Amino acid sequence: MVNPKCVEKETPPVEAKPKMEQEKSRGRQIGIMGGTFNPVHIAHLVAAEQAMTKLRLDEVWFIPDNIPPHKNAPLTSAKDRATMLDLATRDNPKFRVKLLELFRGGVSYTVDTMRYLKEKAPQNNYYLIMGSDQVNSFHTWKEAPTLAKMVTLVGIRRPGYPQDPQYPMIWVDAPDIRLSSTAIRRSVATGTSIRYLVPEAVRKYIIEKGLYLDETNI
Template structure:
């Protein structure tokens, strides 16, 4: 059975932290691929700053140079709020030959008891937790833990830097920076 990692998020914008997490988990868990799934509207956050098309384009640019990374637009196509349970039900139905590993940061590990129908979700997916500054990687739920180099980057921090016209080189892939500038994203 092919093992697939799932990394969900708004990716507003995608950054090197996302790519590092995906690659470290892929190699540690011996995953065939990692699918990046941008949300349309996350259930636990405010709406994205940029439209879905721009986020998909930026994510495609960010992942293009890694043959093990794929962008999957299942949640964008559904639109509205996206719950992991709904997404995983569809993915399991479409891909019964694949075993899924849902990658989450330690902040989301702490939040797992509040996820929509978490007990049902555990039958559909294996969770992989990665460390994040300020959070403990502890849960009553079965979580595989992968140590990754600590890199404290957030999309909200990047949006703030971009609005202030500060440099994001070495934090965001060059192709994504070019796209952001060309499309005037994150400007005041």
């Protein structure tokens, strides 16, 4: 029987080291999707998948807001929103849930998050994936000119929806799924089925926890 203590860790061949260092310095291509995800639904996931495959991204990171700067509707708890995101993305090995803004607390500004990520991993390239409504309001975001220089802006094109980007944008075509978290919450509150509008694990979680039953919080 081999004594594990006597087994040395396998080291890569000498010729492999330069390649490994080169890949590390090149960094990764990371898509960023922010939002309240209250709750996450299939349109979020489809947009992320389309952007990831068409732009050949290594991963897409879902970063839920703590307090969104542009929305006033009451939020489901951070724990519930994070759990639903985990349930929705766990079957895709290239999707990651990052709780940076929840841990930081306060109002969630994307520029602050990107400053943190660029400081931690300056070798990575980040692609900020936005829906049509976000594209048109991006110029109102905190330090929008600075943020536009830190990331590559990616817009999910919606047929028939007027687009007025004020910054350079890469456009990605995706299936036209006209769905919103507000519509999901309203459906739950009125007893309408949300099956197939959210991942099945998310639907079951909403039922189990009794989320979105109060119509006054829609």
